[in-house]
Amino acid sequence: MASSSSPEKSRPSAFWPLAAIVVPLTGLFARIEIRGAENLPREGAYVLAPNHNSEFDPLVVAVAVWRVGRAPRFLAKESLFRVPVLGAALKATGMVPVPRASTSANQSMKAAEQIARDGRGVIVYAEGTLTRDPELWPMRGKTGAVRLALAGDLPLIPMAQWGVQQILPRYGKLRFPRRSRVIVEFGPAMDMSAYADAPTQPATLTRATDALMNRITEMLSGIRGIPAPAERWNPSQHGQNETGRLDA
Structure with a gap:
């Protein structure tokens, strides 16, 4: 566990009253065990890419990031910023708005420049x-x-995170009262130097994404204590639709 918090957590902000509600509420459902806390930068911008297996896990991810010492910020659909009350909360906590059709490298560049300029981290679900x-x-x-x-x-x-599915199964119903052990692991930053020469090329983005997914899968395999499948599930090959933000 981190021994110190970043200025964005230690200084008063809109996160404080939200954390006062969300952290204990999440604790009613999850006993969160954090591994690799030292891998999340204490200051400056970063992109955090978790796996996603339950509608409940954004709360667990947010609480874990907050406990380590950073303020959790997610990419959020631009339309949500127009919802009364919710939109104000999203703006106050610095969430990153993404237009529904935001698929261009230009949009990504603008978002990344803003994140870097503000010295903030952002959470982007790797699978979308x-x-x-x-x-x-x-x-x-x-x-x-x-x-x-x-x-x-x-x-x-x-x-990588595991255990949240025991609280709220994917597309299932919330199981309560139930307080499950949830393991959250932050991995070391990826070495992106091999992709820096052509950062906007589709082939480069695909290779880098495959490397990221391999790393997340390896971490999850370690948490679960079982080997991962030899091939990654591809919804387009199983007759299923998939949705997400910042898709390729």
Whole structure:
């Protein structure tokens, strides 16, 4: 666990009253065990890329990031910023708005430049949506996290989490009262030097995304204590639709 917090957590902000509600509320459902806390930068911008296997895990990810010492900020659909009350909360906490059709490198560059300029971190789900893998392994990744990291020359931190599905199964119902053990692991920043020469090329983004998904899968395999499948689940090959933000 981190021994010190960043200025963005120690200084009064809109996160304080939200944390006073969300942290204990999440604690009613999850006993969060954090590993690799030292891998999340204490200051400066970064992109955090977690796996996604439950509608509840954004709360766990947010609490883990807050406990380590940083303020959790997610990419959020631009339309949500126009919702009364919710929109004000999103703006007050510095969430990053993304237009529904934001698929261009130009949009990614603008978002990354703003993140880097503000010295803030942003959380981007590596798969873009809930995994469709029947055993909840990470499926084929989206390029959004990699594109943001390369566009702004930001540290890309892989993250694996497991146990949240016991609280709220994917597309299921909340199980309460139930307080489950949840493991969250922050990995070391990815080495992106091999992709820096052509950061906007589709082939480069695909290779970098595959490397990111491999790392997240390896971490999840370690947490679960079982080997991952030899091939990653690809929804387009199983007749399923997939949605997400900052898709390739």
